[in-house]
Amino acid sequence: MYFVKTPWWLRSVYPSLTWKIPTKENQVFLTFDDGPHKTITPFVLNTLKKYNAKATFFCIGKNVESNPAIVKQILNEGHSIGNHTYNHLNGWKTNNEVYLKDVMKAKEVIHSKLFRPPYGRIRRYQIQHIQKSFDIIMWGVLSGDFDVSLSPQQCLQYVVENTKPGSVVVFHDSEKAFSRLEYVLPKALQYFHEKGWKCKQIEFA
Numbered sequence: 478m479y480f481v482k483t484p485w486w487l488r489s490v491y492p493s494l495t496w497k498i499p500t501k502e503n504q505v506f507l508t509f510d511d512g513p514h515k516t517i518t519p520f521v522l523n524t525l526k527k528y529n530a531k532a533t534f535f536c537i538g539k540n541v542e543s544n545p546a547i548v549k550q551i552l553n554e555g556h557s558i559g560n561h562t563y564n565h566l567n568g569w570k571t572n573n574e575v576y577l578k579d580v581m582k583a584k585e586v587i588h589s590k591l592f593r594p595p596y597g598r599i600r601r602y603q604i605q606h607i608q609k610s611f612d613i614i615m616w617g618v619l620s621g622d623f624d625v626s627l628s629p630q631q632c633l634q635y636v637v638e639n640t641k642p643g644s645v646v647v648f649h650d651s652e653k654a655f656s657r658l659e660y661v662l663p664k665a666l667q668y669f670h671e672k673g674w675k676c677k678q679i680e681f682a
């Protein structure tokens with residue numbers, strides 16, 4: 478199971494992680510996990526461009542190695558990137574040493590001080606070590622685009638109902654999510670545009 482909107486008590490268990498971004502302006506922070514992907518990431522970039530929206534891409538190290546030109550394009554277009562481990566490891570199921578080595582291996586190809594744990598699953602020991610080099614960016618809203626049991630319309634509804642200024646919203650530039658993402662992303666961007674909200678990339682604090 479997962480929470481579409483991150484509950485307050487979960488944020489309070491891990492107060493040193495970033496759950497939302499303090500902002501006085503009407504800014505929202507869209508994030509795309511698990512890429513880069515050779516066709517889906519360019520779709521995301523083109524869609525963002527139509528709305529002059531910026532975002533943050535939490536990349537998997539091995540995908541960066543197979544799609545280096547797309548990472549360059551992400552950065553050239555003014556977005557930011559973050560580390561999402563090299564092999565998309567689950568911190569709860571992975572030995573600490575193996576996990577931290579995987580993060581460092583990804584760091585060699587992803588030049589960023591932002592980190593997001595795959596599945597949001599990370600142990601306190603891992604947090605303590607990773608925070609020496611990274612801001613750990615969690616989220617406030619999960620679009621559910623990865624959930625094959627959801628309709629695209631339900632995903633859009635989740636995003637629209639839960640996103641507020643300062644929200645960090647999770648999408649996925651992955652094959653599994655694409656049939657929902659393709660529908661949700663343009664409509665969500667249109668909704669934010671109508672609200673007068675600006676989509677900004679996350680920068681290392």
Ligand SMILES: [Zn+2]
Pocket residue numbers: 510511561565594595596
């Ligand atoms: Zn992921």
